[in-house]
Amino acid sequence: MNSTPATTAPPVDTSGNVITRLWRHEESRSVIIQIVTMVVLFALLALAARNVAINLEAIGKEFSFDFLWSTAAYDITFSPFIEYTSRDTHMRAMWVGIGNTLLVAVCGIILASILGFLMGVMRLSKNWLVSRIVYCVIEFTRNVPVLLHILLIHGVIVTTLPPPKQAIPLGEHFFISNRGFFVPAPVFEEGFWLVVMAFIAAIVAIVFFKRWAKKVQDATGKIYPVFWISLGLLVGFTGLMFLLTGMPLSWDFPVLKGFNYKGGMALRPEFLALWLALSYYTASFIAEIVRGGIISVSHGQTEAARALGLRQNRVLQLVVVPQALRVIIPPLASQYLNLTKNSSLAIAIGYMDVVATIGGISLMQTGKEMETMSIVIVIYLIFSLTISAIMNWFNRRMKLVAR
Amino acid sequence: MNDNAATPKQEHEPGTHPNWPAPILTSGPIAWMRDNLFSSPFNVILTLLALWVLWIIIPPIINWVFIEAIWSATDRKDCWAQMSEPEAGACWAFIQSRLSLFIYGFYPEAERWRVNLCFVMLILFLLPILWDKCPGRKYLLWYCIAFPFIAGWLLIGGFGLTPVPTNEFGGIMLTFIIGVTGIFFSLPIGVALALGRISNMPALSTICVIFIEFIRGVPLIALLFVASTMLNYFLPPGTTFDLLMRVLIMVTLFSAAYIAEVVRGGLQAMPRGQYEAADALGLTYWQSARLIILPQALKISIPGIVNTFIGLYKDTTLVIIIGMLDPLGIGRAALADAEWAGLAREVYLFIAVFFFLCCFGMSRYSLYLEKKLHTGH
Numbered sequence: 001m002n003s004t005p006a007t008t009a010p011p012v013d014t015s016g017n018v019i020t021r022l023w024r025h026e027e028s029r030s031v032i033i034q035i036v037t038m039v040v041l042f043a044l045l046a047l048a049a050r051n052v053a054i055n056l057e058a059i060g061k062e063f064s065f066d067f068l069w070s071t072a073a074y075d076i077t078f079s080p081f082i083e084y085t086s087r088d089t090h091m092r093a094m095w096v097g098i099g100n101t102l103l104v105a106v107c108g109i110i111l112a113s114i115l116g117f118l119m120g121v122m123r124l125s126k127n128w129l130v131s132r133i134v135y136c137v138i139e140f141t142r143n144v145p146v147l148l149h150i151l152l153i154h155g156v157i158v159t160t161l162p163p164p165k166q167a168i169p170l171g172e173h174f175f176i177s178n179r180g181f182f183v184p185a186p187v188f189e190e191g192f193w194l195v196v197m198a199f200i201a202a203i204v205a206i207v208f209f210k211r212w213a214k215k216v217q218d219a220t221g222k223i224y225p226v227f228w229i230s231l232g233l234l235v236g237f238t239g240l241m242f243l244l245t246g247m248p249l250s251w252d253f254p255v256l257k258g259f260n261y262k263g264g265m266a267l268r269p270e271f272l273a274l275w276l277a278l279s280y281y282t283a284s285f286i287a288e289i290v291r292g293g294i295i296s297v298s299h300g301q302t303e304a305a306r307a308l309g310l311r312q313n314r315v316l317q318l319v320v321v322p323q324a325l326r327v328i329i330p331p332l333a334s335q336y337l338n339l340t341k342n343s344s345l346a347i348a349i350g351y352m353d354v355v356a357t358i359g360g361i362s363l364m365q366t367g368k369e370m371e372t373m374s375i376v377i378v379i380y381l382i383f384s385l386t387i388s389a390i391m392n393w394f395n396r397r398m399k400l401v402a403r
Numbered sequence: 404m405n406d407n408a409a410t411p412k413q414e415h416e417p418g419t420h421p422n423w424p425a426p427i428l429t430s431g432p433i434a435w436m437r438d439n440l441f442s443s444p445f446n447v448i449l450t451l452l453a454l455w456v457l458w459i460i461i462p463p464i465i466n467w468v469f470i471e472a473i474w475s476a477t478d479r480k481d482c483w484a485q486m487s488e489p490e491a492g493a494c495w496a497f498i499q500s501r502l503s504l505f506i507y508g509f510y511p512e513a514e515r516w517r518v519n520l521c522f523v524m525l526i527l528f529l530l531p532i533l534w535d536k537c538p539g540r541k542y543l544l545w546y547c548i549a550f551p552f553i554a555g556w557l558l559i560g561g562f563g564l565t566p567v568p569t570n571e572f573g574g575i576m577l578t579f580i581i582g583v584t585g586i587f588f589s590l591p592i593g594v595a596l597a598l599g600r601i602s603n604m605p606a607l608s609t610i611c612v613i614f615i616e617f618i619r620g621v622p623l624i625a626l627l628f629v630a631s632t633m634l635n636y637f638l639p640p641g642t643t644f645d646l647l648m649r650v651l652i653m654v655t656l657f658s659a660a661y662i663a664e665v666v667r668g669g670l671q672a673m674p675r676g677q678y679e680a681a682d683a684l685g686l687t688y689w690q691s692a693r694l695i696i697l698p699q700a701l702k703i704s705i706p707g708i709v710n711t712f713i714g715l716y717k718d719t720t721l722v723i724i725i726g727m728l729d730p731l732g733i734g735r736a737a738l739a740d741a742e743w744a745g746l747a748r749e750v751y752l753f754i755a756v757f758f759f760l761c762c763f764g765m766s767r768y769s770l771y772l773e774k775k776l777h778t779g780h
Contacts, residue, residue: 034606048637128439143762145717341622369632384620
């Protein structure tokens with residue numbers, strides 16, 4: 001150790017000019033690289049901005065969002081949340097589009113999760129035939145472009161189903177036709193808000209009950225049937241309020257009038273096609289994720305839980321599911337994101353989502369490519385960031401806490 | 404189970420016992436069926452249900468696709484006239500009559516040998532990449548690097564060949580062009596982005612993070628619209644830029660961002676010791692990346708990379724929305740023809756099978772590669 005002088009400074013390289021010497025030094029090299037990158041990047045951005053300014057001036061356009069307050073002058077056939085007519089503004093059309101995107105994304109995520117979990121579990125079935133059939137379905141679905149699925153379902157609904165006059169009835173109040181599926185619409189009467197309040201109150205009560213039950217269990221080891229009591233609270237309390245207020249909910253049934261149905265709720269073919277196709281396409285990916293998550297929990301864990309004397313449902317609830325979820329959630333989040341982004345394919349079948357309204361017809365009518373496209377991009381960035389923030393929060397909660 | 408030593412009668416001298424087959428209930432087809440199909444009452448019900456579903460679905464499909472199908476006809480009416488009843492079978496004559504459209508798009512007929520040559524070259528391109536014991540692989544890999552450029556020259560023309568405008572490209576050829584270009588260029592760009600993202604230069608990694616997250620947060624459709632409507636504004640006045648080229652750039656950047664995230668996963672999964680060992684050996688940054696870090700990181704990320712490629716390949720269909728005619732676009736255009744209208748099922752099935760074969764092939768190959776490169780235990 002002592003034979004080598006440990007305190008010798010690294011030999012200072014004095015050859016070459018200042019720049020070569022700076023380049024040889026690691027830290028200064030890193031600074032140089034970064035400065036050069038930033039300069040090049042900003043130069044490119046400035047050049048692009050300058051080009052945009054020149055190009056816009058050359059064709060006499062200006063960059064402004066004023067068009068958002070001018071009349072849109074186009075119809076949107078499907079607008080379940082917002083009243084909209086062609087005399088409304090582009091701004092309002094955009095909100096209709098956002099509503100429609102969110103609607104199909106939320107419905108799609110729910111259905112895709114249910115289907116995906118079902119298929120994932122069936123894929124793991126001990127029954128060889130069931131597992132093989134599901135495998136074939138999954139592989140075929142996920143290896144075919146989602147746009148093809150959407151067009152196919154849309155084509156099937158529009159061309160092979162009968163017109164409303166000969167609609168296929170399912171029960172008394174459900175009708176299937178090529179103009180969409182007609183289902184009863186709920187009509188909320190006076191006093192329904194009390195039922196909603198009761199529902200919310202029940203949820204709050206359940207949260208507190210759960211905390212209390214956990215405290216009791218930690219202190220004494222006594223376990224309450226939390227799930228059943230919660231369910232009872234939710235159903236019982238809400239139901240009681242529903243009866244007390246005199247059942248303030250009725251149904252508006254679809255009735256055939258002339259060539260189409262009046263009343264009720266119409267699930268239009270565009271919405272149905274997009275919803276179903278996105279759901280089963282995404283479900284085939286979720287199924288594989290779920291399967292991977294479940295088989296990632298080693299058999300020893302299940303056996304150990306059994307050895308502790310836990311019942312089967314407790315084994316699942318306390319040992320298998322929490323560990324599987326940890327593997328499942330990150331890729332599941334990205335599937336949800338994919339579904340939301342894929343909903344932009346709506347434009348292919350004329351479902352009026354964000355891209356089809358503001359980025360489609362509004363763009364065509366106003367010629368404001370820059371403005372409309374930046375709005376679309378910002379909206380999707382907000383969606384994506386929100387979903388990933390929610391999923392990150394959920395993921396943090398589920399994460400393994402090392403003690 | 405049945406221990407022979409316990410049986411009272413000794414029929415065989417010790418050491419002369421013949422090798423009897425295993426009992427029928429523990430191995431063989433019957434035992435297999437008992438274990439996998441009929442192990443419990445619930446399983447029996449499931450099996451019967453599955454068989455019933457298959458019985459409902461499979462025979463009509465086979466009947467429609469093969470037995471009742473018509474392979475040559477002049478139009479839809481002729482097709483249906485040949486069947487036992489109209490629409491009882493598939494009318495593959497339709498696909499056959501439009502096959503050249505499905506393959507070449509509107510590429511001029513006299514120049515189609517160039518496309519065919521490209522298909523042959525594509526096979527030569529894939530050979531050394533997919534088959535690592537291919538003779539002369541070292542030299543062929545140089546050809547692989549040159550291939551996209553040679554193919555581009557052949558297809559577009561110029562330099563001695565008749566130029567073909569890119570809006571006449573279409574069909575399967577267009578799918579291959581976008582798919583191969585996207586895959587070829589997005590891998591190196593994606594790796595560079597991943598290295599940039601985990602580098603310890605804050606400015607560089609911030610740029611990479613913003614780029615990756617921006618691209619991943621926006622649907623490809625929006626980017627394609629950007630390419631088709633507003634990209635020209637960013638270019639110097641007077642320059643026009645081919646639409647196919649713009650689409651290729653967007654698709655490449657799009658999948659590069661996804662590749663970057665997959666590769667970053669691989670880079671982060673590597674033990675810290677590997678980086679430190681490379682430093683200790685005195686390797687420079689690029690040497691350690693090339694010799695130590697990337698070979699291992701890329702190996703871990705193969706499944707993710709191939710999945711991204713499959714996604715890219717399927718996403719090539721989105722170009723129909725900005726008016727390009729890939730097989731799906733050709734199919735929809737063909738359906739508008741009055742002579743053949745109403746044969747949507749045939750068209751969609753044909754295209755679905757085409758994409759399925761390509762994508763399923765890719766995923767199977769990735770599984771094979773994973774198994775081959777697996778050096779752990």
